[in-house]
Amino acid sequence: MFTSSNSVEGSSSRRCAGCKHLRRRCTEDCILAPYFPANNPERFECVHKIFGAGNVARMLKMLPVDERAQAANSLFTEAYWRVKEPVYGSTGVVIRIQQEISAIRCELAKTLAQISMYEAHNAPRASATAATPLLQQLDTLGTQENMFLFDPNNPFNFS
Amino acid sequence: MGGNSPCASCKLLRRRCAKECIFAPYFPPEDPHKFAIVHKVFGASNVGKMLQDLPVHQRADAVSSLVYEANARVRDPVYGCVGAISYLQHQVSQLQMQLAVAQAEMLCIQMQQQDSPPSSLVLQKELVDDQKSFLLQNGFGGNFAPQVLNNVNLFPSGNVVFTPQEQSLKRESLWT
Numbered sequence: 480m481f482t483s484s485n486s487v488e489g490s491s492s493r494r495c496a497g498c499k500h501l502r503r504r505c506t507e508d509c510i511l512a513p514y515f516p517a518n519n520p521e522r523f524e525c526v527h528k529i530f531g532a533g534n535v536a537r538m539l540k541m542l543p544v545d546e547r548a549q550a551a552n553s554l555f556t557e558a559y560w561r562v563k564e565p566v567y568g569s570t571g572v573v574i575r576i577q578q579e580i581s582a583i584r585c586e587l588a589k590t591l592a593q594i595s596m597y598e599a600h601n602a603p604r605a606s607a608t609a610a611t612p613l614l615q616q617l618d619t620l621g622t623q624e625n626m627f628l629f630d631p632n633n634p635f636n637f638s
Numbered sequence: 639m640g641g642n643s644p645c646a647s648c649k650l651l652r653r654r655c656a657k658e659c660i661f662a663p664y665f666p667p668e669d670p671h672k673f674a675i676v677h678k679v680f681g682a683s684n685v686g687k688m689l690q691d692l693p694v695h696q697r698a699d700a701v702s703s704l705v706y707e708a709n710a711r712v713r714d715p716v717y718g719c720v721g722a723i724s725y726l727q728h729q730v731s732q733l734q735m736q737l738a739v740a741q742a743e744m745l746c747i748q749m750q751q752q753d754s755p756p757s758s759l760v761l762q763k764e765l766v767d768d769q770k771s772f773l774l775q776n777g778f779g780g781n782f783a784p785q786v787l788n789n790v791n792l793f794p795s796g797n798v799v800f801t802p803q804e805q806s807l808k809r810e811s812l813w814t
Contacts, residue, residue, distance in 0.1 A: 553716065553719075583734060
């Protein structure tokens with residue numbers, strides 16, 4: 480477990496990255512200190528630039544303590560991608576993965592169709608084909624993926 | 639635009655909506671929720687700075703992506719958009735596995751149709767069946783790494799803080 484680097488007296492060498500950047504005293508119960516250590520100022524600067532220290536502190540405060548580390552990490556990841564790609568941020572990663580999924584589904588559908596064709600040609604009276612269970616799973620996967628579909632005309636599309 | 643009706647952001651922030659208001663083209667007054675959610679997660683000031691740093695023709699897309707991420711963060715306060723990425727990458731792995739199984743099946747069918755001596759054909763089929771079995775047991779398509787993510791480090795470098803319970807999550811990371 481990462482230990483806090485805050486200080487009681489506000490000595491600059493023991494303030495967390497957040498309080499150092501904001502030039503304020505870092506208290507013992509500083510909400511940022513466990514997740515933004517002094518030895519990594521860039522991590523806090525990145526998050527502060529995109530979300531703002533106040534928003535980050537508020538979001539972390541709303542969470543149970545055992546979930547805050549993961550929340551801080553995901554906030555940093557999103558902020559990092561937003562700094563790297565100012566237009567799309569981490570949404571750009573979502574779009575690229577969706578394109579990858581689309582390509583793989585096409586390839587899979589093509590392969591399953593070929594299998595069905597071969598089996599129909601070779602055993603026309605066969606009642607079940609190897610492709611059928613896989614095709615059913617393909618349909619199910621499509622429904623699940625749509626939960627996170629990014630549509631620039633409807634960015635609220637989260638089912 | 640400004641005009642008679644302030645845009646959603648100026649309405650929420652209770653200020654005069656100037657003619658050159660940077661938010662007005664993207665946050666119309668008819669959709670107050672769109673700005674509200676972005677303001678809640680990123681803050682109006684940060685959004686304004688981000689938009690100002692972008693050329694005009696890219697701002698609409700930037701706003702859409704910010705709305706998407708803000709919505710993700712509100713729905714999942716711990717993982718936000720990163721949770722969606724993780725889920726989708728898991729789907730990529732599942733599909734790759736299924737593609738590998740289907741391609742192995744295809745290979746098997748093609749070999750059955752070849753005009754080969756029975757003994758070597760049986761050996762080839764056994765090898766392919768073994769490969770299929772291996773793929774199914776290990777749940778991964780092996781050689782089919784996602785092309786788009788080959789050179790992308792999805793987790794930025796830098797101190798990432800993990801609690802002891804999350805060390806196992808880190809080992810099982812799906813990031814390439």
